[in-house]
Amino acid sequence: MLIDAQNIHKSFATQDGPLPVLRGVDLQLDKGETLALTGESGSGKSTLLYLIAGLDSVDDGTISVAGRQVHGLDDQGRAELRRETVGIVFQQFNLIPSLTVGDNLTFHARLAGRENEAWTAELAERLGLTDFLRRYPEQLSGGQQQRVAIGRALAGRPKVVLADEPTGNLDEETGEQVAQLLLDLVRDTGAGLLVVTHSLRLANRLNKRVHLANGKLA
Numbered sequence: 001m002l003i004d005a006q007n008i009h010k011s012f013a014t015q016d017g018p019l020p021v022l023r024g025v026d027l028q029l030d031k032g033e034t035l036a037l038t039g040e041s042g043s044g045k046s047t048l049l050y051l052i053a054g055l056d057s058v059d060d061g062t063i064s065v066a067g068r069q070v071h072g073l074d075d076q077g078r079a080e081l082r083r084e085t086v087g088i089v090f091q092q093f094n095l096i097p098s099l100t101v102g103d104n105l106t107f108h109a110r111l112a113g114r115e116n117e118a119w120t121a122e123l124a125e126r127l128g129l130t131d132f133l134r135r136y137p138e139q140l141s142g143g144q145q146q147r148v149a150i151g152r153a154l155a156g157r158p159k160v161v162l163a164d165e166p167t168g169n170l171d172e173e174t175g176e177q178v179a180q181l182l183l184d185l186v187r188d189t190g191a192g193l194l195v196v197t198h199s200l201r202l203a204n205r206l207n208k209r210v211h212l213a214n215g216k217l218a
C-alpha cells in the first residue's frame with residue numbers, strides 16, 4: 001500500500017469557531033495505481049492532499065505513505081518524507097523565481113541526494129524543456145512552467161506523486177498535453193498518482209475515482 005489514510009479528521013480555527021473540513025476520511029492507493037480526487041470548491045481536497053504530503057498535520061486519524069507513518073512525524077521527519085518519497089505538483093506551479101528552469105528541475109532531487117543526470121536530461125527532453133533550461137520561470141508560459149513543476153516532482157523518482165489541480169490554471173488544450181505528460185511519466189516510473197482534478201477527461205483516464213463531499217469520501 002502506497003498511501004493508507006484512515007479516519008482522517010481535520011478542522012480549521014475560524015472567527016466563527018472550528019470549521020470541520022474532513023470528518024472521517026479513508027483513502028487507499030496501491031502501488032502503481034492512479035486515483036482522481038474530485039469534489040466541489042472548498043470541499044477539502046487540497047487539505048487532504050497536504051495532509052498526505054505532510055505539509056500539515058491531522059487532528060485525528062492515521063496516514064502512512066510508502067509504509068512510513070506521516071501523522072507521527074515531527075516537522076523534520078515530514079520534510080524528509082516529502083523529499084524522499086513524494087513528488088508534489090501544485091496548481092500555481094510554485095517554481096522558485098530566482099532559479100533557472102534547469103535548477104528548478106533538479107532542486108528537490110538534489111536536496112534529497114537523488115539527482116540523476118541522465119534521468120534529468122530525459123525528463124527535460126520529454127517535457128520539451130531542453131531549450132529553456134537557462135531561462136527563468138517568469139520567461140515561460142503557464143504550460144511550460146507546469147511542465148517544469150512536473151519534472152521537478154519526478155526528478156527524484158518519488159514513489160508517490162500528488163498533484164493538486166495541475167491543469168487548473170491552463171487552457172484546455174495545454175492542460176490536456178500537460179496531463180498526458182504527467183500520466184506518461186508516472187506510468188513509466190511506476191509511481192502511484194493522486195490527482196485532484198475537475199477534468200472528467202483526466203479523471204476517466206485514471207484507475208479509480210473518489211469524490212469528497214461533506215467531509216467524507218465516496
Ligand SMILES: Nc1ncnc2c1ncn2[C@@H]1O[C@H](COP(=O)(O)OP(=O)(O)O)[C@@H](O)[C@H]1O
Nearest residue numbers: 012013021039040041042043044045046047048
Ligand atoms: N489554513 C486554513 N485556515 C482556515 N480555513 C482553511 C484553511 N485552509 C483551508 N481552509 C478552509 O477549508 C475548506 C477546504 O479548503 P480546501 O481544502 O482548500 O478546499 P478545496 O481544495 O476542495 O477547494 C475551505 O472552506 C477553506 O476555506
Ligand SMILES: [Mg+2]
Nearest residue numbers: 045046047164
Ligand atoms: Mg484546492
